[in-house]
Amino acid sequence: MTGSPPTAGATAGLIAQGARIFFQETFGGNGRTCGTCHPAEADFTLTPEFIAALPADDPLFVAELNPDLAGLENPDLMRSRALILENIDGFDQPPVFRGVPHIFDLAFTAPSAGAATSQISATLP
Numbered sequence: 001m002t003g004s005p006p007t008a009g010a011t012a013g014l015i016a017q018g019a020r021i022f023f024q025e026t027f028g029g030n031g032r033t034c035g036t037c038h039p040a041e042a043d044f045t046l047t048p049e050f051i052a053a054l055p056a057d058d059p060l061f062v063a064e065l066n067p068d069l070a071g072l073e074n075p076d077l078m079r080s081r082a083l084i085l086e087n088i089d090g091f092d093q094p095p096v097f098r099g100v101p102h103i104f105d106l107a108f109t110a111p112s113a114g115a116a117t118s119q120i121s122a123t124l125p
């Protein structure tokens with residue numbers, strides 16, 4: 001980590017706003033939040049063990065709970081391997097199964113990864 005700790009009021013406010021969006025905002029969708037698949041209490045990822053401990057009405061299970069959304073997931077693969085069906089290649093392409101990555105590496109994997117990588121490279125001997 002570089003920079004100062006987020007002590008300024010404005011920064012703390014933005015962090016709180018981000019947390020609210022991440023853990024509470026459903027974007028008018030199917031009831032899931034970002035935290036549904038990236039739960040903080042499981043290091044922002046999903047495992048079969050974590051899924052097995054969720055209540056039956058958890059929004060993660062919308063494909064099982066709402067017949068209109070039956071094709072959204074493969075419940076067997078989600079429960080046994082924590083695999084999520086994703087439209088990574090566009091909605092006109094077949095969906096693919098993906099595990100849920102934690103989000104601790106965003107400085108390296110997000111679109112701004114190049115900047116972070118350059119910054120780190122510059123500090124390496």
Ligand code: HEC
Pocket residue numbers: 022032033034035036037038084086088098099100101102103104105106109110
């Ligand atoms: C239905 C489950 C699900 C939900 C809901 C979800 N994600 Fe994800 N997320 C995934 C999966 C699966 C991947 C991996 C995709 C891949 O392999 O390309 C992923 C990948 C990511 C990544 C990339 C992490 C990395 O290191 O590359 C980020 C960041 C992320 N999600 C943020 C979010 C945010 C922000 C939201 C809410 C707007 C959200 N996710 C909602 C399942 C989910």
